[in-house]
Amino acid sequence: MLIQQTEVDPKKISIIGHSEGAIITTRIAVDNPKLVQNIVLMSVSAQNLIDILKFQMINNPLSYAHTILDKDANGDVSIPEIVSDNFLKYVLLTTHFPAQNDTESVTQSLVNLFNNNNITVDSEDNINIEKQIRPVLTASFKNISETDSIQCTMYICPKWLESHHNLPSTNDAIGNISSTINILLLSGENDAQIPIKHALLIKQVLDKNGHANHELKTYPNLGHVFYPSSIWQTKVGPIDSNVLADLYSWLEFHNK
Numbered sequence: 001m002l003i004q005q006t007e008v009d010p011k012k013i014s015i016i017g018h019s020e021g022a023i024i025t026t027r028i029a030v031d032n033p034k035l036v037q038n039i040v041l042m043s044v045s046a047q048n049l050i051d052i053l054k055f056q057m058i059n060n061p062l063s064y065a066h067t068i069l070d071k072d073a074n075g076d077v078s079i080p081e082i083v084s085d086n087f088l089k090y091v092l093l094t095t096h097f098p099a100q101n102d103t104e105s106v107t108q109s110l111v112n113l114f115n116n117n118n119i120t121v122d123s124e125d126n127i128n129i130e131k132q133i134r135p136v137l138t139a140s141f142k143n144i145s146e147t148d149s150i151q152c153t154m155y156i157c158p159k160w161l162e163s164h165h166n167l168p169s170t171n172d173a174i175g176n177i178s179s180t181i182n183i184l185l186l187s188g189e190n191d192a193q194i195p196i197k198h199a200l201l202i203k204q205v206l207d208k209n210g211h212a213n214h215e216l217k218t219y220p221n222l223g224h225v226f227y228p229s230s231i232w233q234t235k236v237g238p239i240d241s242n243v244l245a246d247l248y249s250w251l252e253f254h255n256k
Contacts, residue, residue: 003035012255014038016247019194019224020049023164026173033178038254040184040247043191043224046171046198049164050145056193057141058134061091064232065129076126077133083107087233092136174202175209182254183214186243188222190231217246 003010013036017025022044029039045052065088069077082088083106093109107123114121117139119132127133144156145165152158167173177183183206187199199216206214219240223229227237 010035012037014040014251014255016040016042017044018042019045023049023167023170026170026177027167029178029181030173030176033181036181038182038184038251039177040186040250041199041202042186042226043188043194044170044185044199044202045194046201047169048167049161051169052194053145054141055195057091057144058137060192060232061088061137062129062134064088065133068232070129075130076128078126079107079110079121079123082110082127092133170198171201171205175205177211179211179213181213183211184247184250185214185216186226186247187216187218188224188226188229189218189220190222190229191224192229192232192234193224215250219243 002008002013015025015028015036015038017023017040019042022041025039025041026044029036065077066075069081069085069088077088082092083103089106089110092113093106111121111123113136114127114132117136119135121127121132145161152160185199185203187196189196196218199218203214203216219226219242221228222240222243224234225236226239226243227235228240229235
């Protein structure tokens, strides 16, 4: 459709993909080596979406609980600590209960969540991160990633997830991109959804394959949407002006 537009130069086609879009952009470049001149992969995943969801739903929250909440390093956190922590509370409850604000309702929802997963707790209990929180997070992940349902929910659509499950990883696909296509990788160093190591892994493949026309730019303190964030949570706001300036300059140079 883009090439068919009269105002478009068909010899200067650039495609930009962010996050899931970067996964798709890589496939477009592989399938259309003679039509695409440049691709920009922003917050790109080296793995497929299922692997990323596992990181987002299990590994990252557990690491957060150990590092931030478990201050005495005994492997436990309390129900009140979870209630007062917006991140872990959100991760545990978002796929199970509607948004709640009052402490009593949130506390009861957490107790119900653990009890429903055959982990008996009450509102005063300490919760073991590995033995009690991990199974709950794992069950939530399996409920999403292994469902046979054909119904889409407000959080996920099984058919969409299945299509991603059948894709090879971006790290495998990137090696099949034509050497004539210029590639720009952009990644925030505080990306909590797709860690910066994914961009580094993709660059490693491109380096190994001798793909001469690629570049990686990283940005301290910026998160998944290139807005200031912590390494644990993505904050949403305007894309940092330095990122936009780098993107414009790169496209301008590679469209001469």
